Amino acid sequence: MKKALLLFFLTAFLTKTQAQSYFPVNESVQNKNKNFTVFTNATIYVTPTQKIEKGTLLVQDGKVAAVGNTVAIPKNSIVIDLQGKTIYPSFIDIYTSFGIEKPKGNQNLGRGNLLYDTKRAGYYWNESIRSELNGYETFKYDTAKAEELLKAGFGVVGTHIPDGIAQGTGVLVALNNTENSKQIIAEKITNHFAFTKSALTNQAYPSSLMGMMALLRQMYLDLDWYKKGNSETKDLSLEALAANEKLVQIFAAEDKLNSLRASKIAKEFGLNYVLKGSGNEFERIEEIKNTNAKFIIPISFPEAYDVSNPYLSNQIELADMRFWNQAPANLKVLSDNGVTFALTTDKLKKIEDFKPNLLKAIKYGFDKTKALEALTTIPAAILGKSNEIGSLKAGSYANFVITSGEIFDEKTVLFENWVEGSKYVVNDIDGKDIRGNYDLTIGNDSYKWKIDGTATAPKSEITTAAAAKITSTFSVSKNWISLVIKPADSVKSNFTRLTGFIENTENLSGKAVLSNGNELVWNAKKTSPFTAVKDTVKAEKPNPVIATTYPNVAFGDSKKLTAQTLLFKNATVWTNEKEGILTETDVLIKNGKIAAVGKNLSDAGATVIDAKGKHITSGIIDEHSHIAISRGVNESGHNSTAEVTIQDVVNSEDINIYRDLAGGVTISQLLHGSANPIGGRSAIVKWKWGSAPEELLYKDQPKFIKFALGENVKQANWGIQNPTRFPQTRMGVEQVFTDYFQRAKEYDESWKTFKSGSKKGKAPRVDLELQTLAEIINKERFITCHSYIESEILMLMNVADKFNFRVNTFTHILEGYKVADKMKEHGVGASTFSDWWAYKFEVNDAIPFNGPIMHNQGLVVAYNSDDAEMSRRLNQEAAKAVKYGNISEEDAWKFVTLNPAKLLHIDDKVGSLKIGKDADVVLWSDNPLSIYAKAEKTIIEGVVYFDIEKDAEKQLAVAKERNLLIGQMLQEKNKGGNTQKPTRKEKKEYHCDTLEEE
Known part of the structure; x- marks a missing residue:
């Protein structure tokens, strides 16, 4: 027994010393261990496609010294025989926040303000641009989290600070838990971006997705200008951007449409983003493929919904039910379409879910070799580190796992994960298989002992000679048995504790300590070997994958229409x-x-x-709509946001597109909201259901921008914590227009002077906001202005006259009938409501005769919706012109067709x-x-996007598909799978004054 204990402690000591990269000596006289560790007789995957049978892996000083079938073994070698075992390169996850605490926002912040934090003097003006940050400076190695990753097979991770739009640099870390080990491989390896506002800023801007995209564009334009030496002052954020341009640029898109948006910015500025996806890429695979970008893909699949309650299950959108069914096939679709991608543990609830989810993706058709590449050679190549990590070629870091067999087999056991030549034990590789049936003797007492389960996780059952089950707990660690039993006839607190070291699996023995403290010897003699019960259950087949539609929501089409x-x-x-x-x-x-x-x-x-x-x-053409817009209709952070554009955030998945088609609408102008006097640029779209966002945009469309007057822009209805910015009065609104147009005029003149060469000097800074306003002065962009009160209508026309342009359209314009003559003189058109009145104070004078009166004065008049419900009934809105104004049916119909086309300057085509x-x-x-x-x-x-007969068929198909998916989810619950509570996702319908995102 003493010999066994001595052997145990000696083994533990040797294991610990072998795992250290350096001997624990004084730093000034430290010597590296130059011994070799040799792994023989293993199946070795040098790369996912280079496999060596009965190979030898030679490791020295944390790196692979040699690998092959004929490797010479040096004399000073520790040889480990891995007969029957397999070696793979350890996995790499290049997108984590390992060892870096995510910044926590100030919970006391209100809506935000426009002030620049003086503590950030010398940095970029917007606090969500945090490019000067470096992940390695705040990195703190997390041993516990590293163990979770090591157990999952990972050896190297990239980590960064996940905060802001420009997030700074990421660090590459080896998961080496050995004391005094080299853990940081590269301090600066990646440069990170995202469509997320910083949690630490009190600035209101940007408050929308389109604002974030505009800010990114301005940042890159400023970077180019700054690099050319045009700035008089130093900007540390831009300095960092310039210094880190050659790093791998990773953009966290987190959605298929956002991936397309990030790719759009990359194309504009000649960038090469690696896109962090979300798992829904298969829904727009053609466009994803055409980005030519490399991706980082999470494998966090949604849980089935608990649909046992039929009333609650009705709350679930078909698209969400369908995504549960389809998501596991995402990796196969990406791979089949030639998209290069790495895998990440990001978004997993726990790291332990990584392997089950990956095996699920493999069941759904994802190739195992491709899976191994996505975890090894591809992330290494993305980082430009193929010579150091991701493979077991000579010279690479000795990062590898030892398994019992094929790594993506459910029954395969991961024994050890070596990182930089240091061993981390996941499961005991030398553990003896003690499974079988035994006769157990403890003193004078005899029992039957059955040990089954798996070799690495055995289970125990003890019964008396009369087959009565005995309460017991059992564990095995490093070949040491620990067993606690409670004899059936003993009192509640009486237990017998057994320990013993496994030397002979046929005869187990050790020491037993009784409840009274007496010690006895126990013995267990094997009476029959373990026999695995033949698995008669067929391998479970994955659910049949629902076919993707365009778009992949209810009422989508099985193929793109022609x-x-x-x-x-x-x-x-x-x-x-x-x-x-x-x-x-x-x-x-x-x-x-x-x-x-x-x-x-x-x-x-x-x-x-x-x-x-x-x-x-x-x-039908809707001149004023807010449907099909992603993450915010208002960029409310500034009083002028001419730099933002709705074209960036068209949402091609919105069911309101299909509903508009069902109401005869073919074209809409998607307008920015009315949160600020000078809003964002608009998007004129054709409702080509099933097409990608860029395909919806009207080709070569005229340039428009949204302006606004009235209560919204002066923040009269923003709530008790507001207003937060200028203007706060109607006269302040006029001053905003005057100031900005004067600035735009001077900006335009400075550029014309510079381009003419008449004045030498540094180039002016490109300002997207002023550039847009200069287009209005130069009659290259048209204004659609949200308006109600006659005084303000006259005011804006006066401002336009002052700067020698005209307002194109007054929208809403419910007091237009009061100033129709002045509008006619100015040359402005009107897009109004048919009969909205008295829904807020500034429309108290509205009348349903407004449209006909303006029409009879010779103005081009249109009726618009400004509402998702009304937009699909505009034909009936047009009829109200006949009712209230005795307008002819033909002219009334033009209110929703030809007249809005004229206002949008597209009447030559539609x-x-x-x-x-x-x-x-x-x-x-x-x-x-x-x-x-x-x-x-x-x-x-010429494409039929809505057909009432096919719509009836689609409704039946939707009901049938819901029932099919409900059946699959019920089956998932019955099998014991995890489920989530059904929740109704309230979709926010945008209006002019909506300030929140979706």
Whole structure:
């Protein structure tokens, strides 16, 4: 027994000394251990595709000295025989916050202010640009967290400070828990960015996604200007950006559409971002592939919803149910499409979930070799460290794991994880397999002892000779047995404790301590070997993956739609041209254009549609909409945000797009909100359902920007903690316009002077905000202005006259009837509501005759929605012009078609049924001004994006798919899988005054 104890302590000591990289001697006379550690007879994966059978791995000084089948073993070597074992390179996770505490925001901050923190003097003006920070400066090695990662097979991680838009540099760390080891491989390896505001700032700007994108653009423009020596002062944030340009640039997009947005910025500035994804890339795989970017992909899959309550399950969106089903196939889709990506543990609830999730992805078709590459050679290549990590080639760090077999097999045991030549034990590699049936004797008492489970995690069951089960606890560690039993006839507190060292698996023995303190010898003789119960259960097949649609939400299409040649026969045609309304007339659509309008048309290649008794019009155009916008309709942080653009944040997944199509809407202008006098630039979109955001943008669209007047911009309705910024009065609003246009005028003149060469000197700074306002002065950009009160309407026209431009459109304009003559004189159009009034103080004088009065004064008048619900009923809004103003039906229809096209300067392409114009067409079941009219087909450029018959089929398909997914989720719960509570996701519908993000 003493011999056994001595052997145990000696083994523990040798293990500890072997794991140290250096001997514990005085630093000034420290000597490195030059001995070799040799691993023989192993299956060695030098790389995921280079495999050596019965190979030898030679390690010295923390690095791979040699690897192969014929490696000469030096004399001063410690030889470890790994017969039957496999060696793989340790995993690499290049996106973590390991050892770095995420900054905690100040909970006392209000909405924020515009003041620059004087403590940041010398740094960039916006506090979310934190490029001067270095992760290694705040890094503190976390031994406990390192152990979690080591147990999962990781040897190296990249870590950074996850805060802000420009987050500074990341550090590369070896997970070497050995005392005095070299843990930092590279102090600066990556440079990090994200669409996240800093938690530490009190600045209000940016308050939206579009603001973050504008800030990034301005930052890169300032960097270029700064590097050319144009600045008179030093900026430490820009200095850091310039110094770190050659590092790997990682952008945390965290969503498929954000990946496209980040890629857009990269393309504009010639950058090469590595994009941190979210797991939903498969939903827009074609566009993801076309970014040509490398990705970092998490494998944190959603849990099934608990759908046992049918009422609660109705709260779940089909898209969320579908994502649970589809997410595990994301890695396969990315791999099949040739996208290069590394894997990360980011977003996992616990590191232990990493292997089960990865094995799940493999079950869903992800190739095992590709999986190993995504954890080794690819992250190493992304970092430019292929010669040091990610493989077991000679010269690389000795970072490897030793396993019982193929690494991505569920039953494979990970024994050891060596990092920089230092061993971390996960499971005892020398552990003896003691499974079997034994006769256990403790003094005069005899028992039956059954040991089963797995070799590395055995389980124990003890019974009496009469087969009565005995309460017991059992564990094995480093071949030492620990067993506590409570004899059936003993009192509650009486236990017998057994210990023993495993020397012979046929005969186990050791010391037993009784409850009274007496010591006895125990023996256990094996009576029969362990026999594994044959697994008769077939390997569980993954759920059938629901096919991805475009977009991947309810009512998406199974494939991208294409243009058709269509011939509508015998319809009532509302041309919006001099021909007026034609009866019993045909319309031919070909090559995405209106090919012909007339009687008795024919085309051999056309699909003929009988439209007798039905009406055909051009598509409805909504001049003022806020649907399909991501993460904020207002950039409310400044009183002027001309630098931001809605074009950056179009959300192609919004179900309101499909609903608009069902209401005959083909084009909308997506406007910035009215939180500030000078808002952001707009996006004119065609509702091409299923297309990517960039494909929705109207080609070569005229430039527009949103201005605003009234209560919103002076913050009268922002809540008790506000207002926080200038202006706070209506006269202050006028001063904002005057000041900014004067600045823009001077800015424009400075650039014209510089470009003419008439004045030598440093280049002016590119200012996206003033550049946009200069476009207005130069008549290159048009204003759509949110307005109500006549005095303010007149005020803005006076400001425009002062700077020699005109306002293009007053939107809302509910007191327009009071100043219609002045508006006509100025040359401005009106986009108003049909009959909104008295919903706030500044609209108390609104009347439903407003639109007709302005129309009769000769103004171009349109009706808009400003509302997700109203936008799909604009045909009925147009009818109100007939009711309240006795406007002809033909002219009333133009209020939602041709007139908004004129206001948007696109009437040469859309707004009427004229040969050569875009085939943006709606087939109505009745007079489009009737409350009974339904849009039966909505067509954009010859593509049928809404069909009422197919819509009925889609509704049935949605119900069927929900039932299928509910069945799968119930099955998941019944199998004991984790589930999450059903929750209703309230989608925020944006309006002009919405300040929050989604």
